[in-house]
Amino acid sequence: MQASFDHIRQAFATARQPAQDQAQAGPARHRDIAAQLDLSEGELIAAHCGEFAAGESPLQARRLREEWSLLIESLEPLGELMALTRNESCVHEKVGVYAHASTQHGVALVLGGAIDLRVFYAQWAHGFAVAERLADGAIQRSLQFFDPAGQAVHKIFLRPGTEVAAFESLVGVFLAEDQQAGIELGAAWSDAAEKLDAEVDVAAFREAWASLRDTHEFFGMLKRFGVSRTQALRLADAGFVQPLAAASAQELLSRAAQEAVPLMCFVGNPGMIQIHSGPVKRVAVMGPWLNVLDPGFNLHLREDHIASAWLVRKPTSDGLVCSLELFDARQQLIAQFFGERKPGQAERCDWRELLESLTDTTPLEAAC
Structure with missing residues (x-):
């Protein structure tokens, strides 16, 4: 760990404040804040587990048990959610219902129509229920999952119509006993070496x-x-x-x-x-980003x-x-x-x- 948990929370709170210069984009993204602190994004979120002083950070994280398939299969009653999957160069956001989820041999399908996923649970190591108070006072709630190296695998965000009580009930079912701050990192996934x-x-x-x-x-x-x-x-x-x-x-x-x-x-x-x-x-180019900005589907691709x-x-x-x-x-x-x-x-x-x-x-x- 490159920084103490309280320092991480304080740095996060500062970085998430609205930009004073209106020409700049909004507050820094979680991924960028983690990189500035020489942390993985999973470590940044895990630093917000447990108890800390009120006002120290606008984010609170609760660790979830490693029952990933059962958790994903329990999401359908929450109704409409936003699914976010990304890699280093592309972000894919889709709105819909997590329906018709099934798992076999550690690989899952979610075939909810708009939400269409292929899930490889062997790469899931850490999960959190996250609540963050935004600049306008609204609370943004999500489920966030990370691989052994703390890299984001998948995130699920509540929508305006999502029933918060149902979300909290689900989190309560899957809450882990250990709520101490921090995570232990493992090795990052890597491709098998190719032949000559x-x-x-x-x-x-x-x-x-x-x-x-x-x-x-x-x-x-x-x-x-x-x-x-x-x-x-x-x-x-x-x-x-x-x-x-x-x-x-x-x-x-x-x-x-x-x-x-x-x-x-x-x-x-x-x-x-x-x-x-x-x-x-709607296809739009904004700087290096090639975007699709449609209702229910956003794509952000670094050209x-x-x-x-x-x-x-x-x-x-x-x-x-x-x-x-x-x-x-x-x-x-x-x-x-x-x-x-x-x-x-x-x-x-x-x-x-x-x-x-x-x-x-x-x-x-x-x-x-």
């Missing part, structure tokens, strides 16, 4: 790619050949992958909004994948973090499924964009045509 290209049976790998029948088989294929995702794109048959300009993300979203082409946007981290399905309408962009084509039993995949300088996946579709449906022609228009070569198959 020369060690990969490229011919067999390309044959396996061409034999895919479901997009969900892709990750298993990567594990079977011991390759990373970006390595797979380098080694794949040129008919299935194509590098694109980093600016392709902005063009794709802008044209999808203009042409009313519904899409699927996947953003995740090792513990969570969050999905938006449907149209995008300056995009080190590579790829058009990726995967064979399935329903025909080719094509996506735009974005990676940062560390070859970590930032976001994926697909055309909106359900299993058993062929890919939309308007999506295929939009995506292929970002290239200047002939696609593997005709667009429609």
Whole structure:
């Protein structure tokens, strides 16, 4: 721990005060405050557990028991909530109900329509119920979950219509006995080391790619050949992958909004994948941020973090499924964009045509 808990709380309170200079953005974000204090965000929140002097900080955190799947499966009665999942370069916010949650072998699905999640509980280590008094006096309530290294995995925010009494009742059920400030950090998640290209049976790998029948088989294929995702794109048959300009993300979203082409946007981290399905309408660029600012769905993407962009084509039993995949300088996946579709449906022609228009070569198959 780089700073005492009382110092952390005092620094947080100062940083969260409204900016005196109206030209500046609002108060500093939790993530940025933690970085300034040389802490993980999980450590920042955990410093606010337990009892401390009134007025020392506007935030109060209560530690939750590590019963993650049961907790998520208990959220539906709360009604409308806001789900937030992010990685270093992208923030995905979606409003809806946590319905139809199920868990098998540590992996969960939440299929509530608007709230569409793939949850990997093995990466969840710390959870808190958080209440913060904002500058206008309102109390912002949330559930926040972190990985062993204290990095945020998923956050759930109450909406104006959420029943606070129901939220407090749920928190009471899952409250941990230990409410002391602080957490013990573990190792950060890391990708398995990839093989050298020369060690990969490229011919067999390309044959396996061409034999895919479901997009969900892709990750298993990567594990079977011991390759990373970006390595797979380098080694794949040129008919299935194509590098694109980093600016392709902005063009794709802008044209999808203009042409009313519904899409699927996947953003995740090792513990969570969050999905938006449907149209995008308001696309706005603000400094380095490429944003979607729609009712019920917000996306905030750091364009300056995009080190590579790829058009990726995967064979399935329903025909080719094509996506735009974005990676940062560390070859970590930032976001994926697909055309909106359900299993058993062929890919939309308007999506295929939009995506292929970002290239200047002939696609593997005709667009429609």
